[in-house]
Amino acid sequence: MKKEDDFVKEFIKHLFPRVVLRRNLKLSYTFCLGGLAFTAFLLLILTGALLIFHYQPSADRAFASILYIENQVPGGWYIRNLHRLASNIFLVLIFLHTLRVLLTGAFRKPRELNWVIGFGLLCLALFEGYTGYLLPLDQLALWATQTGMNLLATLPFGELLRNFLVPDDIGQPLSLVRFYVLHIAVLPLCMLILCSLHFYRIRKDKGVLPYL
């Protein structure tokens, strides 16, 4: 346990360089897009952790529990909408971050591994947003997921994936629980691990840019 504590502590300590030159802190290097996206991600974890206490992932209670959060829980509407809006902002920021990396050629050697990790994070974030979209189980959620699953089925091996995600039917208990588990546990954990790798690689590839 001691060792892991040290690992996390050292990891956080080494996220930032010990010394930076003032002229290298120009905003236009990165526009802080990645950092802002990560901040949105932290906000999503925080609000999501609060919402878990009230949301009920069963087909007949899901929508009612959303209404309960919106109308009965003090501040519930605020937390829920913060979660919803932050998820939109999160995706926008990630896309802008990708665009910035693309336009400045930051994906080139020696940072191609980090580009691949970042692309993985982009895909995971999209999937995370998609699984979260079903959870309120209103009409919008139901039909959007229906459309998405039909799209997925047209891909090679898409039918297999579809059968894994939706064993019964969309909006039925089993598929809702699968989406729920993916949304609150599996995908966020994968994203956190990939994020750590992403940040580790940024620091590891220092020497490429003055501010690293």
Add this chain to the structure above:
Amino acid sequence: MAKIARSRRRFLTAIALLGGLGALWRFLVPGRKVRRQTLLEVQKNTIPLRGALVFKRSRVAVIRGEDDVYALSLVCTHLGCTVNVTAENLICPCHGSVFDRAGNVIKGPAERPLPRLTVEERGNKLVVLI
């Protein structure tokens, strides 16, 4: 170097933490009482005997029977059109569902009766809650 007193900063942090904890507690333990919103208020004596006041905008009819007053939602239980109130019954203009004055289905395609809304007496006013 002069020693900086941080007691004010610590105090403010403590206040913020306490407030945050209080808010968290309120969020996690919302209480049993159902909070309801007032949909509309009606003067009691404006409702005619065996008649009804129709509020098209709020989609509610306040109906006085022989000796009771109740509020009926005018949202058709079939597909959500606003039901028209006639002298004898309530008719949906979209697909022709017919309900009696108590809200029960006389003729489909609607299958469920029109829901009743809670009515509360406050002095000489009636308040319809949602």
